[in-house]
Amino acid sequence: AQSVTQLGSHVSVSEGALVLLRCNYSSSVPPYLFWYVQYPNQGLQLLLKYTTGATLVKGINGFEAEFKKSETSFHLTKPSAHMSDAAEYFCAVSERGLTGGGNKLTFGTGTQLKVEL
Amino acid sequence: KAGVTQTPRYLIKTRGQQVTLSCSPISGHRSVSWYQQTPGQGLQFLFEYFSETQRNKGNFPGRFSGRQFSNSRSEMNVSTLELGDSALYLCASSLEQTYNEQFFGPGTRLTVL
Numbered sequence: 001a002q003s004v005t006q007l008g009s010h011v012s013v014s015e016g017a018l019v020l021l022r023c024n025y026s027s028s029v030p031p032y033l034f035w036y037v038q039y040p041n042q043g044l045q046l047l048l049k050y051t052t053g054a055t056l057v058k059g060i061n062g063f064e065a066e067f068k069k070s071e072t073s074f075h076l077t078k079p080s081a082h083m084s085d086a087a088e089y090f091c092a093v094s095e096r097g098l099t100g101g102g103n104k105l106t107f108g109t110g111t112q113l114k115v116e117l
Numbered sequence: 118k119a120g121v122t123q124t125p126r127y128l129i130k131t132r133g134q135q136v137t138l139s140c141s142p143i144s145g146h147r148s149v150s151w152y153q154q155t156p157g158q159g160l161q162f163l164f165e166y167f168s169e170t171q172r173n174k175g176n177f178p179g180r181f182s183g184r185q186f187s188n189s190r191s192e193m194n195v196s197t198l199e200l201g202d203s204a205l206y207l208c209a210s211s212l213e214q215t216y217n218e219q220f221f222g223p224g225t226r227l228t229v230l
Contacts, residue, residue, distance in 0.1 A: 034218075043121070043207055043221035090160065102172040103150050103211055103219060107160035 006108035019078040023091030031093040033074045121222035135196040142210030149191040154205040
């Protein structure tokens, strides 16, 4: 069974500072990896995803993440935080090789990002 | 292109009742997945439908069921509601392959009294 661990349920940064949100996964095979963001009273929006190929993935709003197989990690970073980045962030894995194919995301518990002036 | 729509957005029910939630996927998407989001359990996968067939299922009791219609619209039903069923129910649609992005709707907030 797959699992996702997000270290730090709350992260606070100053505007303009580096954002680093941590995600580690457990999977018997390399999974597909995703980062989603959720703003209050809204659904989830995809920031970026890793499937195959280049391990450094660039997403929307200046976010990027690096897949490190040896560390089973997929940490999310942004060089300079903006007030509008305040939201909850979820790391997720999608299992490969499901019988019959298909989609089944396993989410981490989320990290609430606070951006202070 | 219109996004994923869910109706209703808010719902209040009492214990023992049943409820049906609706999801309209993005045009052309044939996969619809449902997730439950609660403060205590986080985001949990309920089930996925593809071409009117349930393709994957999470670990939820049989009170939770769903279906998909020929136009890919999906409904989920919860029977004999319990207080613990209070949650945000999110629907997501995607193209066929596992690595495709799932596009989420705004969710239905269900409160069970």
